[in-house]
Amino acid sequence: MLRSPALSTRMRAVDLIRKKRDSGELSREEIEFLVAGYTRGEMPDYQMAAWLMAVWIRGMSRAELAALTEVMLHSGQVLEHSDIPGKKVDKHSTGGVGDKTSLILAPIVAAGGLTVPMISGRGLGHTGGTLDKLEAIPGFNVNLSLVEFLKVLRECGMGLIGQTAEIAPADKKIYALRDATSTVENIGLICASIMSKKLAEGIDALVLDVKTGSGAFMKKEEDSVQLAEVMVETGKRMGKKVVALITDMDQPLGRMAGHSKEVWESLEVLKGRGPADLRELSLELSAWMFFLGERTKSVEEGRRLAETMIANRQAIEKFRQGIRLQGGDERVVDEPERLPQARFRAEVVPATAGYIRATNCEHFGTALAMLGGGRERKEDKIDHAVALEFHKNIGDRVEKNEKLVTIHYSSDAKLAEAKNLIATSYVIGERAPGEKRPLVRRIIGG
Numbered sequence: 352m353l354r355s356p357a358l359s360t361r362m363r364a365v366d367l368i369r370k371k372r373d374s375g376e377l378s379r380e381e382i383e384f385l386v387a388g389y390t391r392g393e394m395p396d397y398q399m400a401a402w403l404m405a406v407w408i409r410g411m412s413r414a415e416l417a418a419l420t421e422v423m424l425h426s427g428q429v430l431e432h433s434d435i436p437g438k439k440v441d442k443h444s445t446g447g448v449g450d451k452t453s454l455i456l457a458p459i460v461a462a463g464g465l466t467v468p469m470i471s472g473r474g475l476g477h478t479g480g481t482l483d484k485l486e487a488i489p490g491f492n493v494n495l496s497l498v499e500f501l502k503v504l505r506e507c508g509m510g511l512i513g514q515t516a517e518i519a520p521a522d523k524k525i526y527a528l529r530d531a532t533s534t535v536e537n538i539g540l541i542c543a544s545i546m547s548k549k550l551a552e553g554i555d556a557l558v559l560d561v562k563t564g565s566g567a568f569m570k571k572e573e574d575s576v577q578l579a580e581v582m583v584e585t586g587k588r589m590g591k592k593v594v595a596l597i598t599d600m601d602q603p604l605g606r607m608a609g610h611s612k613e614v615w616e617s618l619e620v621l622k623g624r625g626p627a628d629l630r631e632l633s634l635e636l637s638a639w640m641f642f643l644g645e646r647t648k649s650v651e652e653g654r655r656l657a658e659t660m661i662a663n664r665q666a667i668e669k670f671r672q673g674i675r676l677q678g679g680d681e682r683v684v685d686e687p688e689r690l691p692q693a694r695f696r697a698e699v700v701p702a703t704a705g706y707i708r709a710t711n712c713e714h715f716g717t718a719l720a721m722l723g724g725g726r727e728r729k730e731d732k733i734d735h736a737v738a739l740e741f742h743k744n745i746g747d748r749v750e751k752n753e754k755l756v757t758i759h760y761s762s763d764a765k766l767a768e769a770k771n772l773i774a775t776s777y778v779i780g781e782r783a784p785g786e787k788r789p790l791v792r793r794i795i796g797g
């Protein structure tokens with residue numbers, strides 16, 4: 352829990368806002384004073400908002416960033432798993448379209464002998480959220496108390512829940528304010544927000560999947576690399592093993608975007624099938640988790656272990672157990688048709704024949720949300736059955752009237768608008784694009 356800094360009687364928020372406004376460097380005590388005061392409701396929104404904007408404009412030093420992360424981490428409970436043998440590892444993705452690897456690697460890594468205490472988020476805007484995907488499974492409860500969560504972890508080695516009131520409450524409050532004051536897109540603030548929540552899980556190691564490209568939060572590779580570097584450094588400063596993979600989000604991951612269909616596609620990969628890109632990234636991330644969690648001596652050995660967990664069905668059985676323990680209908684594992692299904696289908700075809708040279712991937716996520724399969728505002732309800740099924744990848748040839756995307760939908764209120772957005776998101780040219788860009792662009796901190 353946050354301490355009341357000894358100097359707090361002499362400190363004033365207005366002076367600290369001015370200090371940051373004038374490019375000064377705040378001490379740990381000063382940062383703690385601001386964060387603790389705001390979290391306890393002693394400082395008004397307008398002062399925290401002013402400080403956040405000053406940080407957004409002036410930036411933070413690495414020491415300030417480490418202090419902010421630590422103070423936010425200790426604003427609530429930090430989980431402790433000393434009664435569970437072995438290392439605790441997790442993965443965090445900065446989010447994209449069709450990114451469902453958490454549902455695949457959590458059971459792979461838990462089946463392989465490590466513990467995965469995963470506290471995840473919901474989707475907002477064009478990106479999907481793990482919690483929403485899990486809730487497509489009838490009965491699945493992502494709102495376990497921390498006591499129930501720890502029980503599930505002890506029993507099966509994996510648990511997937513949402514951020515509770517006890518976990519990094521400072522981040523919860525500050526994030527809501529950032530959302531309303533246009534101060535989200537700042538590398539230091541993003542780093543402190545993500546790392547404080549992840550480190551509160553009580554993990555030993557963390558694998559970061561930092562997306563880059565038209566469907567990512569960070570569109571430019573150099574921005575993704577910068578975010579990855581500060582997150583890796585911050586994690587290491589706090590004594591954790593951290594690696595970041597910079598991965599492609601210039602097009603959707605896998606063939607499906609939309610909650611129910613993403614669960615279905617994850618089950619496919621866990622059964623040894625599924626699209627090559629999704630399988631590849633899931634294996635790569637699992638391999639790093641095994642390696643950082645000291646379950647294997649190398650990443651290559653980690654990859655072989657991940658492949659074995661799929662081939663011998665231990666990973667799919669682990670997922671079945673995880674679903675059961677969190678109250679879900681485990682029959683979806685063998686009968687995925689039990690997942691919510693959309694009533695109608697519509698096809699999107701290209702305006703011209705040619706080669707797919709690029710996509711505006713963010714627009715696919717926006718179209719999905721428009722059809723009810725995502726949130727435009729926090730309080731929106733999600734239709735889990737809505738999905739986009741992608742038939743072509745960048746570099747593929749497509750003929751006029753050939754299917755590009757199948758839309759699975761139940762309400763046609765915004766169908767025409769969504770169809771148009773999807774169709775215009777493809778850049779189609781006469782020649783195939785040059786070299787195929789790799790799925791994993793770079794590894795930071797490995």
Ligand code: URA
Pocket residue numbers: 472526535540541542544545
């Ligand atoms: N996700 C988070 O959890 N925090 C941010 O600041 C941005 C994305």
